[in-house]
Amino acid sequence: MELRHLRYFLAVAHEQNFTAAANLMCVSQPALSKQIKDLEEEIGTPLFIRGSKIVQLTDAGLFLKQRAEDILELSNRTLTELKADEAEITGEINVVCGEIEGVSFVAQAIKKMNRRYPKVKFNMTTGDEETVRYQLDKGIADFGMFVDLTVLPNYKCISVPIASPWGVMTWKGNRLAKKKFATPKDLLNMPLILSRQMRNNNTLATWLGYSTDKLNVVGTNDMLYNASKLTEAEVASVITIDGIINTRGTKLCFVPFKPLFPIKVAVAWKKNRIATKACEKFLEILREMEQKPISRGFFTKSP
Numbered sequence: 001m002e003l004r005h006l007r008y009f010l011a012v013a014h015e016q017n018f019t020a021a022a023n024l025m026c027v028s029q030p031a032l033s034k035q036i037k038d039l040e041e042e043i044g045t046p047l048f049i050r051g052s053k054i055v056q057l058t059d060a061g062l063f064l065k066q067r068a069e070d071i072l073e074l075s076n077r078t079l080t081e082l083k084a085d086e087a088e089i090t091g092e093i094n095v096v097c098g099e100i101e102g103v104s105f106v107a108q109a110i111k112k113m114n115r116r117y118p119k120v121k122f123n124m125t126t127g128d129e130e131t132v133r134y135q136l137d138k139g140i141a142d143f144g145m146f147v148d149l150t151v152l153p154n155y156k157c158i159s160v161p162i163a164s165p166w167g168v169m170t171w172k173g174n175r176l177a178k179k180k181f182a183t184p185k186d187l188l189n190m191p192l193i194l195s196r197q198m199r200n201n202n203t204l205a206t207w208l209g210y211s212t213d214k215l216n217v218v219g220t221n222d223m224l225y226n227a228s229k230l231t232e233a234e235v236a237s238v239i240t241i242d243g244i245i246n247t248r249g250t251k252l253c254f255v256p257f258k259p260l261f262p263i264k265v266a267v268a269w270k271k272n273r274i275a276t277k278a279c280e281k282f283l284e285i286l287r288e289m290e291q292k293p294i295s296r297g298f299f300t301k302s303p
Helices: 003-015 018-025 029-043 059-083 103-116 129-137 203-208 224-232 277-291
Strands: 048-050 055-057 091-097 120-126 143-147 155-160 166-171 191-195 216-221 237-241 252-256 265-270
Touching (some): 018 029, 055 059, 091 103, 103 143, 103 277, 120 277, 129 143, 129 265, 155 277, 166 224, 191 224, 265 277
Parallel strands (some): 091 120, 091 143, 191 216, 191 237
Antiparallel strands (some): 048 055, 166 252
């Protein structure tokens, strides 16, 4: 299997048509069809369901599509890094993270990086914990952000100073909206939306003092914006971190937990991975920011 085979395969997968893919890749349609047929014979399974006008991916094709995109991304990044001028800091840095207030810490580091090394570009990807782990482990991302994880055996990390509390985002007509704080007892029997990560770990259960199975969880979410729309429709309240969704001027409000539900956020990178010069410089900035006290009200709530 060669990289060109993967490029041809992805062209067909994206265009869903051999003729259109051949035009895109500047090859003849018979030549492209033969390349795909050879690839299927090498793998030992069909990659496409061929129709009269369009083709669709088989299960094996869907799996290969994800892997092929990762492989070509790594190949392109490797070539870019190898061609970089040794005397100049250039290249790309890939960061993957969830929707968390701690992203502001990374944003400030990127700002400093842009001032010092303007030829370095950043690519940001949003995803849940599973996505962060996958991209770090596969070398797709250089840095990732984790929430409420104290044990990261496969990674090195820097703690992110944030002061945003956990709590409940709800609508202003909800009974909970009239309270200053939300307690574990308040959450019983209340329709709730949780992140998949929170549903699958014990962090919330430790704060509640009882199993999350006792909660009335009507759904899970990966992206908070979509969950906020369900809350606006008064479907359910969302357990989340303050500051991610701006509730000012909306029918939504945020009620913090009591007792305080501490949050720990870390910027992590894979152990024993050879870092590019751009990544080394970015890491230096992250460590500078970790060691210096925050002089601005960047991570603190105004009274």
